[in-house]
Amino acid sequence: MTDHTPRSPLAAERRAHVLAELASEGAVRISELIEDLGVAPVTLRRDLAQMEDEGLLVRVHGGAVPAEGRAMTPPSPAVVAAPRETATVAVLVPSLNYYWPAVVRGLEAEARHHGLRVLLRGASYELQDERPVLQRLVDSEKISGLIVAPNTDTPHAQDVVEWLADSGIPFVLVERDAVTLADGEPVESTTTDHALGAVLAARHLAGLGHKRVGLVLSRNSPTSRKIADGWHRACEDLKLKPSRHVETLVPDRLSPDFTSEVNAVLDSMMAAGITGLLVHSDPEAMAVVDLALNRGIKVPDDLSIIAYDDEVAQLFTPSLTAISPPRASVGRSAVELLAHRITNPDRPVHRVMLSPQLIVRESTAAPRV
Known part of the structure; x- marks a missing residue:
């Protein structure tokens, strides 16, 4: 996808125009x-404030005048008029219809702020090797940087990272762990702390008084492992012994076995006296609620449910309490990292981790005594 939004002038061009x-x-x-x-007032005011700090001008009501005693020499026509070539950033994510659209909107907004053009491609979670797609992107036009969310649980995962490093093009991994190269060098990345999200969910259920809690994970999601890690840690901290919590992996919701396996999960959890669940992701959580209600299990009276992702959780009835990753902020952070890497290739590798939020809605409550 190409961003056809008119490019705003870069900071240097705005500065030259003001002078x-x-x-x-x-x-x-x-x-x-x-x-x-064609820029926002806040951008202009920030530019003028910086130029005032440098002694180039003095701000007055509604504008600015030259600093006292300073002769203003117009910049050369080449400096004022010569537009910079718009740099292109290629983005490859595994989906364009769930979770990732909000990430993409965030990175596109930040790209416009930096005067970057975005070339977007969607792959799939089934793709075992992203290198051919990345090579086509690089061959199609001049690329100044790459933002990539590769599949990490494949035989070629490390090969993809090595390809990115060998390409010589600045790159940032998005929503993927900061893996290391063969020589131990870390990789630049921006991620959500999904383990923390699971901790927030477990603490919420425990705070409501739930003693027996369960975790339902999407079997094919690379996020599931991180959620499970945080969940295990939280259950230990909250004194929820292994016998008092249940963890289950379910197939993709499009699988013909999905309904029967979720019903089996409900059977085992009701038998174990489970009163609170964290379910990844939203569609799986909604399916669990539907099947529970069909069986006469009331939500949240009999079973409190927290969804992980908060993509559509608020639209359901009852609206689902959810762990909400900062998707747009993840996208903005990835572009910011890449823009700095492009302009300063020698700066230290940055690995940014952003915290999710717990959004409390109607699907959780204290367990019935």
């Missing part, structure tokens, strides 16, 4: 600069 206007007119007005440059 040229000060030199020719003796003053600038924010309203006119906004119209000339």
